[in-house]
Amino acid sequence: MTRSEFRKDIISGEWVLLAGGLKKKPNFFSEKKPKAASKKDCPFEVLNKKEIKFSSGFVNVIPNKFPILTPHKICPSPFGEGPYQKMAGVGFQEVVVTRDHDRSLGFMTTEEISMVLDAYLERYKELQKEECIEYILIFHNNGPTAGASVAHPHSQILALPIVPLDVSRSLLGSGNYFHENKKCAHCEVLKKEFKDKKRIVSENKDFVAVSPFASHVSFETRIYPKKHSSNFEEIGEGEKKSFADIVRVVLAKIKNGMNNADYNFFIHTAPAKAKDVKHYHWHMEILPRTNIWGGLELGSGTEVVKVPPEEAARILRSSKV
Numbered sequence: 363m364t365r366s367e368f369r370k371d372i373i374s375g376e377w378v379l380l381a382g383g384l385k386k387k388p389n390f391f392s393e394k395k396p397k398a399a400s401k402k403d404c405p406f407e408v409l410n411k412k413e414i415k416f417s418s419g420f421v422n423v424i425p426n427k428f429p430i431l432t433p434h435k436i437c438p439s440p441f442g443e444g445p446y447q448k449m450a451g452v453g454f455q456e457v458v459v460t461r462d463h464d465r466s467l468g469f470m471t472t473e474e475i476s477m478v479l480d481a482y483l484e485r486y487k488e489l490q491k492e493e494c495i496e497y498i499l500i501f502h503n504n505g506p507t508a509g510a511s512v513a514h515p516h517s518q519i520l521a522l523p524i525v526p527l528d529v530s531r532s533l534l535g536s537g538n539y540f541h542e543n544k545k546c547a548h549c550e551v552l553k554k555e556f557k558d559k560k561r562i563v564s565e566n567k568d569f570v571a572v573s574p575f576a577s578h579v580s581f582e583t584r585i586y587p588k589k590h591s592s593n594f595e596e597i598g599e600g601e602k603k604s605f606a607d608i609v610r611v612v613l614a615k616i617k618n619g620m621n622n623a624d625y626n627f628f629i630h631t632a633p634a635k636a637k638d639v640k641h642y643h644w645h646m647e648i649l650p651r652t653n654i655w656g657g658l659e660l661g662s663g664t665e666v667v668k669v670p671p672e673e674a675a676r677i678l679r680s681s682k683v
């Protein structure tokens with residue numbers, strides 16, 4: 363195997379991605395724990411101007427230096443190998459870099475976060491035009507235990523020729539709920555949360571942040587638009603300001619209330635070519651790192667949530683912004 367490829371799990375239907383060739387990241391085997399590079403050795407301090415896909419001064423978007431996916435000329439199609447299926451690892455990988463080496467999103471202003479969202483949206487809409495792209499995943503790893511191999515704050519955008527299992531499961535589940543109840547399950551969740559109030563972390567005119575009733579990890583926080591919308595890229599100008607504001611508030615609360623815990627966040631939205639999905643409601647999921655997954659977690663796919671969502675929401679509500 364020289365090029366990367368997707369392979370389908372015959373039982374779960376999940377596509378896994380395998381990196382090809384030997385061109386691994388430097389120190390692939392020797393480096394056990396990612397070490398934060400100093401500003402002097404930081405790959406994001408001086409960017410190659412020719413490579414920049416989007417720039418607003420404070421935020422630059424560049425292609426990933428060690429891409430697993432390769433841009434394509436023709437769309438890949440799955441092919442069989444006995445009972446197995448595989449597909450060429452095509453797609454796009456971009457990195458969204460903010461200016462300051464030492465200042466992560468939890469330390470930024472609403473205006474700065476708004477510029478990060480502008481970069482997400484611009485690149486999302488560009489990549490959406492690419493043929494063969496079925497899903498665009500925007501995510502951010504903050505801190506070494508959250509998988510950030512470069513300390514300089516950056517988000518990543520992955521444009522994939524498949525819909526990831528977590529998303530397709532969620533689409534299927536919300537589709538089933540809609541079929542039975544003729545309502546968006548996420549809108550129902552919000553209605554219940556506004557009634558109960560105890561799991562609400564923060565809210566503004568257009569958005570609400572909640573600790574999910576069935577949180578997967580301690581302090582899991584989801585940010586939803588109050589108005590039903592399936593597609594992140596259709597956010598309006600005013601809503602974008604509200605979104606930047608609530609993202610800032612939640613990340614600042616994690617920084618202040620959780621001793622600057624590492625976290626991951628990602629945006630879950632409708633598949634790239636789908637519009638106005640009645641049963642799907644886009645949102646951001648923020649997962650602070652408070653636990654290392656052992657056998658129980660890996661074997662069951664869940665962790666024992668040590669801080670119930672009602673308690674987590676109470677702690678985050680009272681944390682400074």
Ligand SMILES: [Zn+2]
Nearest residue numbers: 404407463514
């Ligand atoms: Zn840097």
Ligand SMILES: [Zn+2]
Nearest residue numbers: 546549590643
């Ligand atoms: Zn909805």
